[in-house]
Amino acid sequence: MYPILIVDDDESIRNFLLALFEAESYTVFTAINGEQAWKLFTENTPMIVILDQRLPDIKGIDLLKRMKEYDPDANIIIITGYGEIKDAVRAMEFGAVNYLLKPLDAQELRIIVKQIQQNLSIKKERDLYWDKLQVLCRGKLTPLVYKSKKMEEILNQVKEVAKTNSTVLLEGESGTGKGLFALYIHQISNRSGGPFIDIDCTTIPENLLESELFGYEPGAFTDAKKRKEGLIELAHKGTLFLDEISSMPMLLQGKLLKVIENRAFRKLGGKKEIVVDVRIMVATNTNLEEMVNNGTFRKDLFFRINTFPIKLPPLRERKEDITPLAEHFLKEIVKEYHKEIEGITPEAFEILKDYDWPGNVRELRNTIEKAIIVARGKFIKPEDINLRMGEPIKMEEKLSLNFKEAMENLEMDLVKRALAQTQGNQTQAAEILGVSRNFLIRLMKKHKINPFEFKV
Structure with a gap:
């Protein structure tokens, strides 16, 4: 969790807040004046500051402005026993995330700090995502x-x-x-x-x-x-x-x-x-x-x-790309799975070339991945390649004589058929069924159908 800096010249307030947040496993720093607070702030860069409006050596709002100039991402909560609306407005204008009056409500403060912690965690995850993305895009x-x-x-x-x-x-x-x-x-x-x-x-x-x-x-x-x-x-x-x-x-x-x-x-x-x-x-x-x-x-x-x-043409219209794609996927996946597979036999390649690939390049990659998992030798052989299409969804040979139960089964079967035919595309499945996409979503929820299971 992110550390908290408490700045207040009232010892009882400091001790109260210290006990409150240490009990929840936060790292807490305390300061009695602006000078101490600035030193702790610049040395430890706490992301949350609980700052008293009245300090012996500086106004809280002035310290707030200084802290925000140093670190614009700092989350500062102003507290005071001298509550005036204009002070609250000024504090928020200069970047305070909240403004509380003494005596402090422990539960309210706890909720505010918890929300800030959650926001900081989300921002950190997003920043990590961007860092990873920039490596991908620039590398x-x-x-x-x-x-x-x-x-x-x-x-x-x-x-x-x-x-x-x-x-x-x-x-x-x-x-x-x-x-x-x-x-x-x-x-x-x-x-x-x-x-x-x-x-x-x-x-x-x-x-x-x-x-x-x-x-x-x-x-x-x-x-x-x-x-x-x-x-x-x-x-x-x-x-x-x-x-x-x-x-x-x-x-x-x-x-x-x-x-x-x-x-x-x-x-x-x-x-x-x-x-x-x-x-x-x-x-x-x-x-x-x-x-x-x-x-x-x-x-x-x-x-x-x-x-x-x-x-982009389907894979069946550019079958000369099957071999280089399969070899590329083999090299990529073997490295990931740490398997010692050197290649694909000519007979196995013939099977790959003869297939129409309704799921296109994505299906080819999945097929190579499955073959790598089951292969026992140094080469992928025909028996390692499973290109059987999923079994068609069959209607029950004997429908229930209970009308409601039979209609429920029929409804579920139709939704599954449409999703299978469109490889999980909900918009196209809804068009086939002659219903709206929202209605289809309600049916999927009702029957606990996951559309991603139909993606090839």
Whole structure:
């Protein structure tokens, strides 16, 4: 847990707070005046400071300003027995996270400090994520393995569009590598030093997608207790990749269009427009033109994101890439699993080449991984490769004569069939069933069906 610095000239207050937080295993420093507090603050950099407004040698607000100048991330709580509204306003203006009056409420203070600790932990995790992401984006390029003429032509397109800030639409079946190409475009662009934020629109419920993308201000809705940065804002100076954009609700499509056109947006509950410098890339495995004709996707947004479309071919249309891809995955996974496998036999390669790969490159990688796990020799043999498609979901030969029970089973079976056919794509499954995506989600919850189990 992050250390706490307590600054108060009243010994009883210091002892009370020291006992309160040491009992909860916090590391606590105490100071009786501004001079001691500054020394402890600069030597130990505590992230939480509980600071009395009246000190013998300095005003609490003046010390607050000095601390915030030294470390803007410091979380400072002002306490005082001389509570005036103007003092509270001034303290908050200069960066205090809260302002409490004496006598202190131990439970209230405990809750405030706990919330600050949680926020600091979240920020630390996010910073670690960004550090890892920057290594990925600035370091070794994402490997694009291919041999076919088709992929060579696509790579030439990718290199050209990467030099621009144009919106890119990546089209292709599930598993063709749309996310990989989006990251590669980012890595070779002039935005490679900035963040790469990706979000799969199918994995976030419609009612949460808006707040995830745009963020919100305190009070925007019932549970909005504090300001939240959205993914658009976090992608500033970098790239925002929206996977499966076909799943985005119509209302959000309109808001996204404004971001693309104006490079500005408002948070939920916000009045101020936030200007962002962000490149947007999107991907889909659905025919967006058909959706436009059906009225389920905005025509104006389609024209905006269709500035530079790149269609990734399925693996069955570029079978010459199977061998180099399999060899690449073998080398990568063998290293990860510490297995002594030298290669794939010609007979095993023939099996791989004869298969149509409905799950594309993702399915090929999974197949190689499974083969490495079960292989017993130095080479992967035909018997190590299992390409049997999942058994079709069968209706019960004897349906229950109980009408309600039979209908429940039929309902569950239909949902599973649709998800299996679309490899877990909820939007497409809902279209097949002739229901809304929200209704499908309710059915999946009702029958405890996990759509990710149907991903190839």
